[in-house]
Amino acid sequence: MNPLTYTLVVNGSVYGDQSPRTAYQFAVSLINQGHQLVSVFFYQNGVTNGCSLTVPANDEFDLVKAWQVLAQKHNIRLETCVAAALRRGVVSQDEANQHNLMQNNLAQGFEQAGLGSLAEAMLTQDRVVQF
Template structure:
């Protein structure tokens, strides 16, 4: 079987339910099986995966950091829906400047994008899987 290209859509928050962690485990597994993860689109509460301000307890898995490592190691785009992110206080440097905010908190390796990016992924990837 030839490798497939994937985009994942994550709607679960970074902590509080299992959705985002399951998506991360799925992402790792499909990469290990030789498939290519092109992007992860974080939508609704999933945008909280992109904050640089989450600090898990010492004995907890650092999911936000794990996404960053996976993305850097495997050249995966991490995109937060800009509208959903702004509503939940996850703000890029560009958005902070545009809205006259003094601070930004989008984690390194994450980028804000619109739903057009997700639509493009749906048209160009072999599989789109939502968590």
């Protein structure tokens, strides 16, 4: 079997929705099977997966940290849709500067991108899977 390249699209909120955790488990599984996960695009409420201010309870899985570790270990781009993120209060340092905000809260390892990045992934990856 030839390895395939993937991009995942995550629409669900970091907590309160099962889809981000399922996407993470799928990501781990496809990497373990020898495929390449190129990027994860967080869209709609999924942008909350990139918030640095998320603090899960001690007995809960830290999904933001899990995405960060997976991305660093396997060179995966973690992209939050900039427009959706701004609407939901997830702001990078660049966006904070541009909009004269005093703080930012985009988690380390995540970047903000436009829908053009998702469109490019759809054209260049073997598979794009939405959660």
